[in-house]
Amino acid sequence: MNRVAVDLPVEDAPSAAARVPDDGRLAVSGFGSVGYPKAVPLALAESTGRTLSLTVVSGGSVGDEIDTALVEAGAIERRFPYQARPAAREAVNARRIAFQDRHIAGLGDEVVSGGLVAPDVAVVEALAVGEDWLIPSTSIGHTPAFVEAADRLIVEVNRAQPLSLRRLHDVYRPGRPPNREPIPLTAPNARIGESRISFPREKLVSVVETDRRDSPYAFRDPSSTDRAIAANLSAFLATEIARNPAFASSVNLQFGVGSLGNALMGELDGVDVGDRTVAYYGEVIQDSLLDLIDDGTLSVASATSLALSAEGQDRLFEDVERYADGIVLRPADVSNSPEVIRRLGVVAVNSALEVDLYGHVNSTHVGGTRVLNGVGGSGDFNRNALVSVTALPSRVRGKGVSRIVPMVPHVDHTEHDVSVVVTERGVADLRGLGPSERADLLVEECAHPDDRPALRAYLDRARGRGGHMPHDLETVFDWA
Amino acid sequence: MNRVAVDLPVEDAPSAAARVPDDGRLAVSGFGSVGYPKAVPLALAESTGRTLSLTVVSGGSVGDEIDTALVEAGAIERRFPYQARPAAREAVNARRIAFQDRHIAGLGDEVVSGGLVAPDVAVVEALAVGEDWLIPSTSIGHTPAFVEAADRLIVEVNRAQPLSLRRLHDVYRPGRPPNREPIPLTAPNARIGESRISFPREKLVSVVETDRRDSPYAFRDPSSTDRAIAANLSAFLATEIARNPAFASSVNLQFGVGSLGNALMGELDGVDVGDRTVAYYGEVIQDSLLDLIDDGTLSVASATSLALSAEGQDRLFEDVERYADGIVLRPADVSNSPEVIRRLGVVAVNSALEVDLYGHVNSTHVGGTRVLNGVGGSGDFNRNALVSVTALPSRVRGKGVSRIVPMVPHVDHTEHDVSVVVTERGVADLRGLGPSERADLLVEECAHPDDRPALRAYLDRARGRGGHMPHDLETVFDWA
Numbered sequence: 001m002n003r004v005a006v007d008l009p010v011e012d013a014p015s016a017a018a019r020v021p022d023d024g025r026l027a028v029s030g031f032g033s034v035g036y037p038k039a040v041p042l043a044l045a046e047s048t049g050r051t052l053s054l055t056v057v058s059g060g061s062v063g064d065e066i067d068t069a070l071v072e073a074g075a076i077e078r079r080f081p082y083q084a085r086p087a088a089r090e091a092v093n094a095r096r097i098a099f100q101d102r103h104i105a106g107l108g109d110e111v112v113s114g115g116l117v118a119p120d121v122a123v124v125e126a127l128a129v130g131e132d133w134l135i136p137s138t139s140i141g142h143t144p145a146f147v148e149a150a151d152r153l154i155v156e157v158n159r160a161q162p163l164s165l166r167r168l169h170d171v172y173r174p175g176r177p178p179n180r181e182p183i184p185l186t187a188p189n190a191r192i193g194e195s196r197i198s199f200p201r202e203k204l205v206s207v208v209e210t211d212r213r214d215s216p217y218a219f220r221d222p223s224s225t226d227r228a229i230a231a232n233l234s235a236f237l238a239t240e241i242a243r244n245p246a247f248a249s250s251v252n253l254q255f256g257v258g259s260l261g262n263a264l265m266g267e268l269d270g271v272d273v274g275d276r277t278v279a280y281y282g283e284v285i286q287d288s289l290l291d292l293i294d295d296g297t298l299s300v301a302s303a304t305s306l307a308l309s310a311e312g313q314d315r316l317f318e319d320v321e322r323y324a325d326g327i328v329l330r331p332a333d334v335s336n337s338p339e340v341i342r343r344l345g346v347v348a349v350n351s352a353l354e355v356d357l358y359g360h361v362n363s364t365h366v367g368g369t370r371v372l373n374g375v376g377g378s379g380d381f382n383r384n385a386l387v388s389v390t391a392l393p394s395r396v397r398g399k400g401v402s403r404i405v406p407m408v409p410h411v412d413h414t415e416h417d418v419s420v421v422v423t424e425r426g427v428a429d430l431r432g433l434g435p436s437e438r439a440d441l442l443v444e445e446c447a448h449p450d451d452r453p454a455l456r457a458y459l460d461r462a463r464g465r466g467g468h469m470p471h472d473l474e475t476v477f478d479w480a
Numbered sequence: 481m482n483r484v485a486v487d488l489p490v491e492d493a494p495s496a497a498a499r500v501p502d503d504g505r506l507a508v509s510g511f512g513s514v515g516y517p518k519a520v521p522l523a524l525a526e527s528t529g530r531t532l533s534l535t536v537v538s539g540g541s542v543g544d545e546i547d548t549a550l551v552e553a554g555a556i557e558r559r560f561p562y563q564a565r566p567a568a569r570e571a572v573n574a575r576r577i578a579f580q581d582r583h584i585a586g587l588g589d590e591v592v593s594g595g596l597v598a599p600d601v602a603v604v605e606a607l608a609v610g611e612d613w614l615i616p617s618t619s620i621g622h623t624p625a626f627v628e629a630a631d632r633l634i635v636e637v638n639r640a641q642p643l644s645l646r647r648l649h650d651v652y653r654p655g656r657p658p659n660r661e662p663i664p665l666t667a668p669n670a671r672i673g674e675s676r677i678s679f680p681r682e683k684l685v686s687v688v689e690t691d692r693r694d695s696p697y698a699f700r701d702p703s704s705t706d707r708a709i710a711a712n713l714s715a716f717l718a719t720e721i722a723r724n725p726a727f728a729s730s731v732n733l734q735f736g737v738g739s740l741g742n743a744l745m746g747e748l749d750g751v752d753v754g755d756r757t758v759a760y761y762g763e764v765i766q767d768s769l770l771d772l773i774d775d776g777t778l779s780v781a782s783a784t785s786l787a788l789s790a791e792g793q794d795r796l797f798e799d800v801e802r803y804a805d806g807i808v809l810r811p812a813d814v815s816n817s818p819e820v821i822r823r824l825g826v827v828a829v830n831s832a833l834e835v836d837l838y839g840h841v842n843s844t845h846v847g848g849t850r851v852l853n854g855v856g857g858s859g860d861f862n863r864n865a866l867v868s869v870t871a872l873p874s875r876v877r878g879k880g881v882s883r884i885v886p887m888v889p890h891v892d893h894t895e896h897d898v899s900v901v902v903t904e905r906g907v908a909d910l911r912g913l914g915p916s917e918r919a920d921l922l923v924e925e926c927a928h929p930d931d932r933p934a935l936r937a938y939l940d941r942a943r944g945r946g947g948h949m950p951h952d953l954e955t956v957f958d959w960a
Contacts, residue, residue: 078912093948098914103896109822109866113726115899116912177726177825177866182662246593246657338864339819342589345657360891368887369947375896383863384818386589386657407848409953411840411891416583416855419595432558432596434578467849468573473889477953 003157005130008207016154016206017043020121023077025055027111027119027146028066031332032257032284032307033084034214035139036062037123037156045069053077057117059141059332060104060283060305060376061085063215071097080116081107082374093370101364101371104283105380108145108333112176122150127163129155132201136169136329137161138214138313139305144173144197144331153203159211162317165306167324169195172334185340188252188279189300191328219287219309222263225393228424229260230267233349233391236420236427238272246345246386247276254282254341254381256350257307262286264349264391269297281346283335283377285327287312293326302328304335336377341384348385350378352392352413354403355421355446357439357459358469359430361390361413368409375412382417394423394448402451404442406458407476421446435469454480483637485610488687496634496686497523500601503557505535507591507599507626508542511812512737512764512787513564514694515619516542517603517636525549533557537597539621539812540584540763540785540856541565543695551577560596561587562854573850581844581851584763585860588625588813592656602630607643609635612681616649616809617641618694618793619785624653624677624811633683639691642797645786647804649675652814665820668732668759669780671808699767699789702743705873708904709740710747713829713871716900716907718752726825726866727756734762734821734861736830737787742766744829744871749777761826763815763857765807767792773806782808784815816857821864828865830858832872832893834883835901835926837919837939838949839910841870841893848889855892862897874903874928882931884922886938887956901926915949934960 004010017040020026030036036058042065044052052075056066060082067085070076076091081102083089092099102116110116124143126134134155136143147153172193174183184192222230241247251273255261266288268278279300280289284307292298306329308316316323334340341348352363353372363378365371382388390413392403403423415435421428426445430438443455458479462470484490497520500506510516516538522545524532532555536546540562547565550556556571561582563569572579582596590596604623606614614635616623627633652673654663664672702710721727731753735741746768748758759780760769764787772778786809788796796803814820821828832843833852843858845851862868870893872883883903895915901908906925910918923935938959942950 078914080912093946095914095916095948098917099948100912100914101896103863106822106864109726109825110911113724113825113866115724115867177823178730178732179666180823181666182664182819182823184662186659186661244593244595246589250658252658338822339662342586342818343657343660343662345589345593365947365949367947368953369945369949369951371948375894379863379894379896383583383859384586386593387595407889409887409951410949411894412896414855414859414891414894416581416859416892431590432560432580434558434575434580436575437578465849466573467845467847468575468579468851469845469849469890471849471889473848473957477956 001128001163003128003159004207008129008131009205010207010209013039013043013208016040016208017047019154019206020044022050023053024121025117025119027122027150028056028058028062029124029136029141029143030058030062031060031139031141032305033061033063033216034306035125035137036066037125038065038212039156039208039210040123040154041065041070044075045073055117057111057119059139059143082376084373101374103375103379104332104377105336105338108142109177112145112149119146119150121152121154122146123154125156125158127161127166129157129207133196133198135166135196137165140169140171140329141304141332144171145333147197147199152205153199154206155204156208156210160213162320164320166195167320168327168329170328170330171195171197172331174333183334183337183339185334186343188281188302188344189328216309216313217307219262220259222266225424226260226263229391229422230264232427233264233422234267234271236422240387241273250277252279252281252344252346254346254348256378257284257376258351260351260391262288265289265292268292269295281344290315293323300326300328302330302335304330304332336380338380338384341381345386346381347387348381349389349391350382352390354405354408355390355392356405356408357442358435359415359418359438360408360411361418362408362410363412365410379413382413387419388417389420389422390418391422394425394446402447404447404451404455406479407471409477481608481643483608483639484687488609488611489685490687490689493519493523493688496520496688497527499634499686500524502530503533504601505597505599507602507630508536508538508546509604509616509621509623510538510542511540511619511621512785513541513543513696514786515605515617516546517605518545518692519636519688519690520603520634521545521550524555525553535597537591537599539619539623562856564853581854583855583859584812584857585816585818588622592625592629599626599630601632601634602626603634605636605638607641607646609637609687613676613678615646615676617645620649620651620809621784621812624651625813627677627679632685633679634686635684636688636690640693642800644800646675647800648807648809650808650810651675651677652811654813663814663817663819665814666823668761668782668824669808696789696793697787699742700739702746705904706740706743709871709902710744712907713744713902714747714751716902720867721753730757732759732761732824732826734826734828736858737764737856738831740831742768745769745772748772749775761824770795773803780806780808782810782815784810784812816860818860818864821861825866826861827867828861829869829871830862832870834885834888835870835872836885836888837922838915839895839898839918840888840891841898842888842890843892845890859893862893867899868897869900869902870898871902874905874926882928884927884931884935886959887951889957
């Protein structure tokens with residue numbers, strides 16, 4: 001297959017970048033820090049004599065060419081829905097960039113309906129492009145929606161991404177509301193689409209050729225705390241899988257993005273699941289999932305991004321054929337779809353910055369004010385999972401600060417969306433309990449022993465003031 | 481049709497009540513304060529010589545026979561997922577009842593999988609019952625799931641509810657995860673089920689006959705503030721409907737439960753929708769919806785409950801045939817399904833207690849501690865709607881207290897789930913804005929003019945401390 005069909009408007013990156021208006025609304029491919037366009041954003045960042053004030057919407061996190069280079073060039077004015085690079089984070093927290101944190105599942109609809117942003121240009125990385133189609137690269141993310149919504153399309157064909165990756169893609173495009181059909185996906189391994197994204201041929205204005213690798217995540221090695229959390233989580237999962245009639249013959253699991261999620265997945269092969277089929281239905285493929293596919297623990301892994309480390313990418317790229325039956329990449333509005341997550345009865349495991357006594361979770365804002373990355377898909381899974389687990393260390397590493405607090409200063413997941421909390425200390429199954437019962441369980445099972453006396457003292461004080469969910473608002477952020 | 485098939489185990493209410501264990505886990509019909517069982521709960525409340533410690537799960541709110549009589553008898557130990565009577569509220573806030581507030585959409589799955597509670601007895605009001613089927617009465621709620629989950633079934637056949645109501649019912653039961661099919665509903669007026677709920681004949685242990693009316697809501701007359709909110713909402717809806725390509729030919733609306741929602745719906749006929757079809761896809765039918773069906777504003781109203789006032793019930797009951805094509809009643813796991821709400825691109829309008837500067841919404845806990853009713857379906861609609869509107873007065877009536885606050889002390893709907901805020905003062909369209917921009921808009925457009933100086937002063941103080949979402953935690957609950 002030719003990477004670039006004949007007669008397409010191939011040009012260099014600076015020429016393509018010149019097509020983006022100074023105040024352009026850019027929709028870019030990319031999710032899990034892979035599959036994002038590289039040459040055109042870099043050319044934009046390096047362009048001289050222009051004053052750029054771009055709006056940039058991506059599927060999820062992207063690499064340094066966008067969230068470092070363009071940010072440091074002062075070219076981004078507005079950014080959605082997620083960012084995970086220090087330069088972008090710093091600019092967002094200094095309020096130099098107006099950032100709106102969005103759930104992943106609804107983003108495609110929001111962009112297509114013009115509710116969040118109406119993009120004028122989509123810049124999309126592809127394995128190959130024809131006159132009215134393209135094949136996405138290492139992530140699919142919201143690229144199908146962005147291509148549909150944008151007036152014009154610039155495609156970066158990246159020869160560093162193996163063409164064989166198309167074997168993994170299953171592009172299904174949900175229709176537009178209010179007259180759309182159900183998403184016909186009823187099993188994690190099912191394929192309901194094709195490898196290509198189609199578009200009207202007049203939309204394609206530019207093709208740029210590159211061979212630049214993704215700059216993906218680096219995962220840290222699991223710590224002893226990670227391993228202790230994993231052991232508690234494994235024990236809970238084994239019990240729940242044995243008890244819950246929904247898991248009588250199969251279990252569909254999701255784990256959140258990041259080093260803790262990667263570490264927790266790494267311990268999954270130790271969970272006794274009997275003869276049940278175990279599948280991963282999540283948003284990203286991280287390195288430890290490759291091991292679980294290799295050793296047969298997982299029957300299939302379905303996601304929207306190959307969010308692998310550079311080593312993980314090498315491992316996959318060298319042997320795509322072997323993984324082609326075990327990995328499916330879908331658009332983010334399918335991978336994160338509340339419809340599908342509920343249908344499949346997913347067990348979701350996501351991390352957090354802190355949890356409060358009544359089960360509300362902060363996963364985005366340090367101190368309630370400084371955003372880290374964004375809510376990402378954690379809300380899609382926590383809300384819609386049949387069982388949602390929040391896994392986190394009881395304390396901030398090396399700081400002696402409790403992650404179990406009286407009230408989180410920013411709520412991403414409400415008390416209604418959190419079934420179970422797991423720390424390295426233990427497990428609190430919050431289901432069916434009133435707030436006061438939940439608080440006791442979280443303090444006694446999940447908090448660090450050295451933090452328990454202060455938490456108990458707060459609870460005593462709060463309970464003296466009465467109410468279903470007792471608080472002492474005067475000291476709630478100054479409780480220790 | 482016979483109300484009660486021959487050879488069924490008919491008995492009086494005290495005999496049926498004696499079948500409920502002292503520590504029984506009861507799943508009861510009822511939603512929107514109608515369609516709940518009346519005789520058996522009253523008999524339980526009046527039983528002598530028993531010490532009851534019941535767990536009671538309902539679909540939504542129920543009447544005084546349960547949430548007053550049983551509560552005052554001290555018979556309820558644990559209550560899910562919603563309550564709306566003063567006696568229950570008081571007991572919950574005094575922590576005499578352990579109450580867990582739950583979203584409506586997932587409740588059926590939670591009960592069937594035993595995650596929240598595994599009911600031993602379902603007590604269900606019906607229009608009629610056969611040996612392996614029943615027809616629900618004025619609400620469907622989670623009755624299909626409860627009948628499936630419970631070991632035993634007690635049916636109250638209520639002759640005060642007209643048999644003709646069965647014309648409204650469309651009972652579709654989603655399968656059990658993880659191997660279930662899409663919910664095949666693609667339009668608000670579609671019918672995908674039948675009027676009956678089926679069960680294994682051995683489950684039915686008792687039939688009780690009653691003729692006691694529901695004790696439903698009373699709606700207050702719209703205030704001048706309600707009308708001003710409605711005028712601002714109407715202006716926003718007209719603009720959005722004209723702009724949004726999703727609403728090119730039809731609009732599906734939802735309005736929340738209560739007097740404000742009822743008042744807002746009452747003004748809907750004034751919105752210019754061109755020649756678009758307008759349907760209601762929500763969880764309850766309130767009185768003003770009958771007017772909108774009568775005058776042709778709505779093509780259909782789909783919900784899970786006839787949450788009408790007593791007068792509204794009379795009006796409907798006298799003329800069920802006339803409304804039979806315009807009203808569909810569904811199980812709550814269809815009416816509130818994230819799958820269907822997203823598919824249909826619903827515009828959701830829900831009220832709240834207060835909204836904070838960054839768009840987080842408290843709809844349940846006064847002062848962060850005293851629960852009012854519960855989150856109900858507001859989360860199902862706010863999260864999954866294509867456009868979600870929070871409508872509320874700028875101040876607490878008669879108290880001069882702002883409902884726009886620096887930080888809500890309880891979050892039910894996060895910043896990610898709220899598109900637009902409407903008060904009697906104006907409209908804040910928060911889409912695509914960073915937190916700091918959202919705060920300015922809410923203060924200047926939605927807050928009461930007399931509250932703006934103090935809110936601006938708080939914002940100045942908070943911004944001095946920096947961050948993406950600035951706060952001054954020392955004064956955040958003591959800001960004025």
